[in-house]
Amino acid sequence: MTSSSCGSLHKQQGRISSSRAVFIAIVTLVFLWIASGFIFRGDTEKTNATKSNLPSVAVRNSQAQLVARELTLNGEIRPNQQLNIRARTDGMLEMIADSGAEVSQGDVIAKLSIDDREVQRTQAEAQVKKAQSDFNATKKLIEQNLSSQSQLQALEAQLEAARAQLRRITFDIENTELTAPVSGVINQRFIEQGAYVSAGNQVLELIDNDPLIAIINVQQSQIHRLKLNMPATVKLIGGTDRQGQVSFIAPIADPQTRTFRVEITIPNQNDPIPSGMSAEVTIETNNVKAHKISAAQIKIDAAGRMGVLTINDNNETRFSPVTVERADVNALWVSGLDDETRLVIISHSSLTAGQKVTPKPVPADYDKGEEL
Structure with missing residues (x-):
């Protein structure tokens, strides 16, 4: 073989090696592209699956309002005077x-x-x-x-x-x-x-029922909220409501119960009612910022504290202790929360503090008894 023929053969083999390298590179890139598609799709599907497995809860943004704080206690109605002649x-x-x-x-x-x-x-x-x-x-x-x-x-x-x-x-x-x-x-x-x-x-026994006196016993932790002449609503058995005012606050606690005797004077001239009945006495004391919630939202934690579930900025649940300040017919007013908070209104499963959830708005027809 001549030298020129050998040179031509070496050049041809070089071109073949270069073409093969390019081909292998192209095949490798195609394989990696296809493989990456499966990998990313798997990660996306996994992420979507994880997201779809989070419990959904209905959340409402709640703004604290200034409400009249109430003290409600059970008591009894006594006559103004009960005399044995x-x-x-x-x-x-x-x-x-x-x-x-x-x-x-x-x-x-x-x-x-x-x-x-x-x-x-x-x-x-x-x-x-x-x-x-x-x-x-x-x-x-x-x-x-x-x-x-x-x-x-x-x-x-x-x-x-x-x-x-x-x-x-x-x-x-x-x-x-x-x-x-x-x-x-x-x-x-x-x-x-x-x-x-x-x-x-x-x-004889003579009873003076005008005015009537409602007697309640107030705990040590609450007595500081009361003052003489505060207005009070007295609800009697049968649904009758009478208005009165605080007329006496005991200067010393009962040594047995550590409660203070408080008297509410109730005028009883018009449409008089008898004494001796049980009654529910509600006294408006002071104003406090509170959130309006349903009684169904109240939870009790392991320590026996009363609270509600809220959602933080990371969509994690949080148990927030509250104090009931006022109870209306259809709602409770509670304090202890931030002025603005996200309340869990509806959930289909039991939630724990720190659990990740998917928040959704409360359905428009929820107040009509519809579920999420």
Whole structure:
């Protein structure tokens, strides 16, 4: 083979090697492109699958509002006064008011027999006159040195004894009539007409229901919120509401319960109601910023704290402790949250604090009872 032929052959082999290298490079790039498509698609599908597996929750942006803070406690309704009228002298009961009778202050509600007390008073008056006369006469004799000072002192003692007897008889006569110390209603009679009454015996019970007094016991942690003359709403059994105001706050706590007795005075002139019933007392104390939520949103954590679920900027759930400041018919007002917060309104599964979720808006028809 000639040298020129060998050179041509080497050049041809070089071109073949270069072409093969290019071909291999192109095949490799195509393979990598195809493979990368599968890889990225797998990552995308994995990401989409992970995202689709996150629980969906309905979230509402809530803005705190200034609301009247309320203190609501159960209590009982008591009369303004509950009096047991007792006899102050002896005698047969000649007259007594009927149970349920309405009486005014000063009305005669029972009467005892006088018997011979008028005669006794006449005799006592005569004894006083005689003792006074003897005392005056002896006093003049002493001025004339015709009597002793000791005799005058004895007559003075007799005069005082006669006066005391007259006062006792007069007292008995005046107290044969029992009068109502206040206006009210006769609740019950302890003795019937015709019976003999001794001094100190209960005769009647008189109830003064105007005004009424609602009694509640307030915890130590809440008593600082109350002040005299604060308005209060008293809800009675049967749905009747009455307005009143705080009229008494105990200056010292009950040593057994560590609660403070608080009284609310309720006018009871128009359409009067009886005492002795249970009642729910609500007192508006001060204003506080609070969020309006449903009672269904309230959760209890492992520590026994009451709270709600909220969503942070990373779409993670958070348990936020709250305090119920006010309870309306259809909602609760709670404090303890930021002024602006994202509340979890609806969720289909149990959520835990720190869980990643997919937030969605609350459906427009949720308030009508529709679910997400």
